[in-house]
Every structure is written in structure tokens, then in C-alpha cells.
Amino acid sequence: MSSSQTTTIQVEPTQQSRLAQVDFNNLKFGQIMSDHMLVAEYDNGKWESVKIVPYGDLAVSPSMSALHYGQAIFEGIKGYKFEDGTVSIFRPDKNWERFNKSAARLQMPEVPEEIFIDGLKQLLDVDSEWVPNKEGTSLYIRPFMFATEAALGVHPSKSYKFIIITCPVGAYYSKPISLKVETHYTRAAEGGVGFSKNAGNYALSLYPTQLANDEGYDQIMWTDALEHKYIEEAGTANLIFRIGDKIITPHGDTILHGVTRRTIMELAEKWGYQAEQRKVSVQELIDGIKAGEVSEAFAAGTAATITHIDRIGFEGQDYTLPPVEGREFSNKVLGYLNDLRYGKTEDPFGWNLIVK
Numbered sequence: 001m002s003s004s005q006t007t008t009i010q011v012e013p014t015q016q017s018r019l020a021q022v023d024f025n026n027l028k029f030g031q032i033m034s035d036h037m038l039v040a041e042y043d044n045g046k047w048e049s050v051k052i053v054p055y056g057d058l059a060v061s062p063s064m065s066a067l068h069y070g071q072a073i074f075e076g077i078k079g080y081k082f083e084d085g086t087v088s089i090f091r092p093d094k095n096w097e098r099f100n101k102s103a104a105r106l107q108m109p110e111v112p113e114e115i116f117i118d119g120l121k122q123l124l125d126v127d128s129e130w131v132p133n134k135e136g137t138s139l140y141i142r143p144f145m146f147a148t149e150a151a152l153g154v155h156p157s158k159s160y161k162f163i164i165i166t167c168p169v170g171a172y173y174s175k176p177i178s179l180k181v182e183t184h185y186t187r188a189a190e191g192g193v194g195f196s197k198n199a200g201n202y203a204l205s206l207y208p209t210q211l212a213n214d215e216g217y218d219q220i221m222w223t224d225a226l227e228h229k230y231i232e233e234a235g236t237a238n239l240i241f242r243i244g245d246k247i248i249t250p251h252g253d254t255i256l257h258g259v260t261r262r263t264i265m266e267l268a269e270k271w272g273y274q275a276e277q278r279k280v281s282v283q284e285l286i287d288g289i290k291a292g293e294v295s296e297a298f299a300a301g302t303a304a305t306i307t308h309i310d311r312i313g314f315e316g317q318d319y320t321l322p323p324v325e326g327r328e329f330s331n332k333v334l335g336y337l338n339d340l341r342y343g344k345t346e347d348p349f350g351w352n353l354i355v356k
């Protein structure tokens, strides 16, 4: 981190904390935001101001370019509280790197470490009371950036807002999910924006997901745009399979490179599993399920860490996966990451960024 240019972040504290109104035993995902947010403004080719202010509405112009031409990107990160009150953020450096890759692809300015990482630490310090401390709970952190230039016309916006909002979230007991292999609609193509966490990638997923829901599946398993033969990812999470004795995840720039996926593949390697990032065809998976060689299949993402998959629909046929209780690898990952993120075990990889 360059210390020569430390950004001073002004804090305007709220006059009226909402903390007392929150029922921490009954948190719904994404509903109640913490007292403060970080807001940074980009204009005239540079970041001009960074402030931590009370969470509240923004005034925007109806001609604001993000609303018309879609320059909008985001991240999802989690903060945790240890038993002794320490507040820690899980691998935000990886989110920062990915955020700037998304920004570059959408012709948006990069956000410097002093604003993204230092800003995040200061924001969580100001709102440390909002980080819940019960096992399984966390503070969901949403950094995002959008184009604010008030003018119609397709060109890169001259001005942007970078904002971080946070919300306490409850323990996430995810039920196993069913996936429908999507062989008609496409999420991302080679040369497109599949690897970036931009808002448009979610808008396009809603209609095909609704069709899959109507057929009784929870989510879509996306396949490649060209042949619909290779597996990409599921909804808003990456896919990982255990086939034979290998831990395998699809590879390429048409998928979002998840921090959770990366973490799990790194652990697999450390623990002596054969870990592979490569193309996985739908046929390989289906054949493997039929032969009893697919012992585990799960979606990996920040929200739930691991969501087990129990059923996959492909060409009108359903394929059932083995019971969740016997899934040695994914259950071990979940247990280990929980211990690590709540400070109950050593952090040999330096994955926890301690706020204070």
C-alpha cells in the first residue's frame, strides 16, 4: 500500500443510529442497511472526494448514464466478528482486484486501494456495532460503482460514484438446490463480459431463471454460448464437482472468477486433493452421475459459501446426487472456513483482514 498519499476520509456521523431498532435474531438478507456508507466521487479524471456519511437516499439525474447505458459494477464481501469482538473481512483484496478488472472492461475508472480497502476498513470501524456476533451471522458488504454523467449519448461517462453499503445478515442455512441445465439461453460468450460483476449480467438471468423455476428447479446451470455443451456456473455462484477423486471446477473468462471458488480450490490443493480447473462437459457430469462417480456437487459463492446440489435436470431427465451427509470434501471445507472466519483457528494464509 502506498503510504505517501493517504486519503483522509471525513466521517459525518449519523445523528440517529437505527441500531436499536434491528432484531438481530431475525435478519433478512439485504433488507436493513447499517448506519453509514462510504461515498467517493470521480470527476475531471480523478477521485475528488471520499466521505463516510449516514446511509440515505441519493439525488441522481434522470439522464444519468448508468440508467441508460449500463456502466454499473459491484462486489459482494463478508465481514465477521470473532468471540473477542475483533472485526475481520474475508479476502477483500481479491474483491478489489476483481472490481478493477470489471471496471476496466466497462471503461470505468479504477478505484485505488486507499479508497476501496482503507475505506472499507474505516467504514467497518465506524459501524463495528453492526457486525453481528452470533455463529453463522456476518456483515454483508456491497461496494459498487456507477456512471453519473447527466447526458444522453453512448460514450464513457465522465463522472462516477463509488459507494460501499453494508447490512447485517443472519445465519445462512442453505437447503440443497436443484439445477436445470440451460441449453437455449446464454449468460456470457467469449469476448463478452461474463468475468465481470456488472449489473447487466443479472438482469439477463432473470427471465431464463423464472422459466427454470416454473419447471420446478431452483436455479440454472449455464452452459457455453457456442454449443451449450460445457458447464459454466449456476445463477450467482460458481460450480465445483467431485468426480472420482478429483475436485473439478469449470474454467474460462465466460464465468465469474469467484473468491469462494478460488479459496476452495486452494484448500483442495493444500489438503492433497487433485484440484483441476478445466472445461467440464455436461455429458461428462451426467455420465459420472450415472456411473456413481460424482460424489459431490455444489455451488460456491460469498452468500452461502457452499450450497449443495441434489438434483440436475438435463433434456427432460432428472439426475439425483448422493446424500449431503456423506459429502466429505464440501462439509470439511464449510467447517474449516467457518472456524477460520470467526477466528477460531489459525489463519495460515492471511485471508482475514483485521479491522480492529
Ligand SMILES: *Cc1c(COP(=O)(O)O)cnc(C)c1O
Pocket: 076, 197, 233, 235, 236, 237, 238, 256, 257, 258, 259, 260, 261, 300, 301, 302, 303
Ligand atoms: C459473485 C458471483 C459469484 C461468486 O463469487 P464470490 O466471489 O465467491 O462471491 C459467482 N458467479 C457469479 C455470476 C457471481 O456474480
